[in-house]
Ligand SMILES: Nc1ncnc2c1ncn2[C@@H]1O[C@H](COP(=O)(O)OP(=O)(O)O)[C@@H](O)[C@H]1O
């Protein structure tokens with residue numbers, strides 16, 4: 001295991017990275033059935049708890065789903081290469097040079113300077129991804145996004161990635177890595 005977040009387990013085997021959503025399906029079923037073993041109440045209970053089902057089962061799948069969708073839609077070479085988009089497990093190529101960029105705050109400032117409101121808003125939605133150096137791999141002007149499952153990343157990558165990348169490389173060239 002190399003990483004555990006609220007939504008995913010990430011581990012590496014050889015040259016591959018596996019991302020597995022934390023689907024608490026058993027916890028969910030336990031909560032549904034725990035207090036009520038009478039079948040005539042069951043449908044009501046399942047209905048009442050659909051929101052929980054979303055939280056426990058679907059929520060964790062979303063990041064893998066968004067990454068698979070964006071990768072398959074664009075096959076952008078700056079996205080960590082996705083070999084197997086099964087959603088319940090996504091398998092990626094292991095990239096090198098992870099965690100060498102620290103750009104979050106400066107990038108936000110640079111984007112604000114463009115005074116392009118739509119660009120600023122698109123960045124704001126997923127800016128969190130850029131706060132963590134470990135979400136990127138970088139070596140010799142070659143930049144790769146490892147974590148592209150946050151909401152809003154699709155819009156940012158499709159509409160603004162060239163501008164974002166140019167600003168990141170400018171920041172790195174001016175301030176160095178990390
Ligand atoms: N393709 C990859 N190559 C190398 N390391 C990776 C790759 N994908 C993820 N990692 C490492 O695993 C960590 C967790 O993956 P990430 O996609 O950021 O998951 P989470 O959504 O849980 O933050 C990353 O921060 C990075 O250090």
Ligand SMILES: [Mg+2]
Pocket residue numbers: 132134135147
């Ligand atoms: Mg991450």
